[in-house]
Amino acid sequence: MKKILLGLVAVAVVAAGGYFGFDFYAQRRVTRDVEAAFEQVRAAGAKASHGKITFDVKSRTLTISDIATESATQPPVSIKIASLTASGLGQPEAARVSADRIEFNDVEVGLAGPTPAIGSLTYKAPRVTVKDYSGPAGLPQLPASSSIFELYRFGFAQLAHISASSVSAPTLTGPMTLSAVAHAGEGASGEFAYSGLTIENMKDGKIASSKTDKVAFTVNQQAAGTPIKMTGDLANIVAIDIDVGAMAAMFDPAKANDDREYRIQGHVSAGPYVITASPGISLRIAGVTIDDVRINPSRMQLPALLAMIPPPGSPPPSAAQTRELLEKIAGIYAGTGIGNAEMHGLSLETPQGPTNLASMRFNFEHGKIGELAVEGLDARVPNGTVKVGRFALKSLDVASSVRLSAQFAGQKPSPEQALALFPLIEGVEVKGVTSPYKATGKAVNIDVFSLDWGQFVGTIPSKLRLVAKMAAPLDAADPRQQALVAAGIDRMAVDADLGAVWTEASRSFALEPVKLDMAGLLNASAKVSLANVPREAFSTSAAESLGAAAQIEAGTIELAVHDLGVIDLAIAQYARTQNVSRDEARNAVLGSIKAQGEAVGGGNPDAAALITAISQFIETPGQTLVIKLTPRAKAPALQLMQLLKTDPPSALAQFKIEASTGL
Numbered sequence: 001m002k003k004i005l006l007g008l009v010a011v012a013v014v015a016a017g018g019y020f021g022f023d024f025y026a027q028r029r030v031t032r033d034v035e036a037a038f039e040q041v042r043a044a045g046a047k048a049s050h051g052k053i054t055f056d057v058k059s060r061t062l063t064i065s066d067i068a069t070e071s072a073t074q075p076p077v078s079i080k081i082a083s084l085t086a087s088g089l090g091q092p093e094a095a096r097v098s099a100d101r102i103e104f105n106d107v108e109v110g111l112a113g114p115t116p117a118i119g120s121l122t123y124k125a126p127r128v129t130v131k132d133y134s135g136p137a138g139l140p141q142l143p144a145s146s147s148i149f150e151l152y153r154f155g156f157a158q159l160a161h162i163s164a165s166s167v168s169a170p171t172l173t174g175p176m177t178l179s180a181v182a183h184a185g186e187g188a189s190g191e192f193a194y195s196g197l198t199i200e201n202m203k204d205g206k207i208a209s210s211k212t213d214k215v216a217f218t219v220n221q222q223a224a225g226t227p228i229k230m231t232g233d234l235a236n237i238v239a240i241d242i243d244v245g246a247m248a249a250m251f252d253p254a255k256a257n258d259d260r261e262y263r264i265q266g267h268v269s270a271g272p273y274v275i276t277a278s279p280g281i282s283l284r285i286a287g288v289t290i291d292d293v294r295i296n297p298s299r300m301q302l303p304a305l306l307a308m309i310p311p312p313g314s315p316p317p318s319a320a321q322t323r324e325l326l327e328k329i330a331g332i333y334a335g336t337g338i339g340n341a342e343m344h345g346l347s348l349e350t351p352q353g354p355t356n357l358a359s360m361r362f363n364f365e366h367g368k369i370g371e372l373a374v375e376g377l378d379a380r381v382p383n384g385t386v387k388v389g390r391f392a393l394k395s396l397d398v399a400s401s402v403r404l405s406a407q408f409a410g411q412k413p414s415p416e417q418a419l420a421l422f423p424l425i426e427g428v429e430v431k432g433v434t435s436p437y438k439a440t441g442k443a444v445n446i447d448v449f450s451l452d453w454g455q456f457v458g459t460i461p462s463k464l465r466l467v468a469k470m471a472a473p474l475d476a477a478d479p480r481q482q483a484l485v486a487a488g489i490d491r492m493a494v495d496a497d498l499g500a501v502w503t504e505a506s507r508s509f510a511l512e513p514v515k516l517d518m519a520g521l522l523n524a525s526a527k528v529s530l531a532n533v534p535r536e537a538f539s540t541s542a543a544e545s546l547g548a549a550a551q552i553e554a555g556t557i558e559l560a561v562h563d564l565g566v567i568d569l570a571i572a573q574y575a576r577t578q579n580v581s582r583d584e585a586r587n588a589v590l591g592s593i594k595a596q597g598e599a600v601g602g603g604n605p606d607a608a609a610l611i612t613a614i615s616q617f618i619e620t621p622g623q624t625l626v627i628k629l630t631p632r633a634k635a636p637a638l639q640l641m642q643l644l645k646t647d648p649p650s651a652l653a654q655f656k657i658e659a660s661t662g663l
Contacts, residue, residue: 031055048068050067051067052066059088079108081106082107083105086099086102087100092134094137100132101130110123120177127169129168132166136161156251159205160248162202166201167202168198170196171193171195174192189219190219190220191217192215192218193215194215196211197211205245209240209242211238217230236270238268242265245262247264253304256297256304258298259296261294264293264294268289269289269290270287273288280350284347287345290338291341292338293336293339294336296336301331304328308328326402329402330367330406333402338363340362343359357378359373360375366399367400368395383439384435386434386436387435390432393425395425395427397425404420419540426452428451430446430450440475445471459540464498467498492518492519493520494518499512507532507534508529508531510529514526520564524560528557528558529555530553530637535548553631554635561617561625567621568582571618572585574588604653606657610627617661624663626661631656633654
């Protein structure tokens with residue numbers, strides 16, 4: 001029995017010795033591996049140091065204290081970590097390690113001059129926690145450059161090789177100083193703070209979701225010797241379906257020829273967003289959403305763009321350098337796609353009064369905005385309040401406009417070059433506008449104003465459509481409006497619909513529809529056509545356009561005018577100016593028309609019928625006058641216009657004239 005007990009004790013002693021021996025061996029091995037990793041960083045020219053290293057075999061927990069690294073780049077990037085604790089360590093593959101949980105305490109990342117506008121920036125996080133981690137076994141080599149783009153590329157590239165069920169940081173702060181490029185004044189500084197930062201399900205270079213409860217910032221600066229403080233906070237930032245690998249491609253010079261499209265984000269929402277600035281300025285945005293963000297690395301070329309930005313204090317760029325820089329910026333627009341972006345609930349408070357905006361939204365594809373719509377604008381102006389129900393640019397080619405402006409760098413554009421801007425916008429629409437009219441207390445109203453153009457021949461549109469419905473008060477002080485005011489009309493309403501289109505196959509040009517309704521006075525409609533209109537008629541060259549105009553032939557002209565009171569108004573005005581009765585004024589006008597008709601019409605029976613119809617239209621209020629002119633043969637339009645000036649009867653003789661009136 002004693003032998004058995006002694007044997008057991010011996011086994012226990014040997015086992016204990018083996019355990020502690022293994023524990024010591026594991027501690028030495030882990031220490032050696034950590035030292036090797038830090039030496040790898042130092043071998044690249046950077047500084048790297050650490051404090052005590054401990055490893056618990058039972059819980060497979062590694063702790064490293066006082067970690068400090070500094071890159072060899074100028075300006076340097078420094079990282080300090082008070083302690084790193086990784087528990088549940090494992091090595092599922094030779095080149096990868098895993099951990100059930102990793103905690104970083106008192107993390108500090110310092111950047112000097114990360115952007116031209118920021119002189120220095122320091123990120124500080126009291127604690128960062130990573131759960132279910134898996135990543136490369138060795139430490140990555142820091143980038144050779146400290147540029148902000150290179151740091152982003154490095155960070156995204158590392159994240160693409162890491163997986164974790166969650167990453168969280170309760171708080172993250174960043175004090176910074178601003179450089180002279182920011183125009184913030186000497187000694188300008190600021191700080192931002194994140195709270196509730198969480199990343200969920202990071203794997204294979206993609207992140208399922210990220211959330212930040214709040215981001216707050218403060219900027220202190222000087223303006224003309226006066227201190228100005230700006231504060232702001234953005235809450236509830238949520239991003240879904242993030243592709244970190246695609247983000248890395250955006251900053252990678254090796255992707256300069258990669259013409260594929262990468263989807264970097266599925267959905268982002270944030271808000272409210274509040275900014276306040278002294279004195280008395282505040283901005284609030286209820287919410288922002290962005291969906292389906294895509295990039296094309298070959299078109300963006302962010303590293304090349306950064307290399308072209310001159311450092312502070314450099315002389316102004318030459319015209320050639322400016323053009324090259326603008327070309328790169330245009331490429332960024334062309335390489336970006338956004339399925340939909342919307343901002344809603346904007347309110348701006350200023351000493352001049354409040355401004356409110358219900359929403360603004362747009363989509364963006366290959367450098368082109370499909371539609372930019374602003375709705376529910378309410379702004380204070382000196383004479384009252386302006387309200388806009390909707391304003392929309394129906395299409396705007398941002399990338400092409402930047403490229404075009406690059407051609408103008410250092411020189412004034414010619415009229416032909418300026419016309420090249422026209423095709424970049426396809427139309428504009430305004431609805432529900434109310435604006436004060438001078439200081440009268442009355443308003444100008446625009447129910448709808450819509451202008452579309454397209455079907456370009458070079459830079460000239462061959463298709464146009466204008467729809468306008470608006471009303472405005474009349475001004476008794478304006479001599480041109482006094483006759484209407486004297487007739488008791490204090491407001492004019494206009495409803496117009498005008499269209500023009502050229503058809504290349506038939507070489508025809510038509511003004512249709514042409515409708516005009518002046519409420520209380522008249523409504524009119526017309527159709528005008530031209531034949532044999534060549535493509536060259538839309539040339540920006542005056543000589544070529546005039547040469548083509550000589551080939552244009554007159555087509556059918558139709559006009560219908562319905563009197564709603566305009567005839568009586570004109571007669572009354574004529575009676576006042578001549579100091580006669582209205583009947584006398586009407587008879588005088590009819591007599592004048594008859595005399596002119598006889599002089600113009602001559603022996604043309606069609607012209608005589610036209611004069612008769614016009615006379616009946618004036619003689620009996622409320623009539624509708626219908627006139628149709630049909631060319632009897634091919635009639636060159638320019639010759640007809642000249643003939644109307646020199647020999648009206650001969651010009652009218654070129655047409656078959658049909659005229660009638662009716663109630």
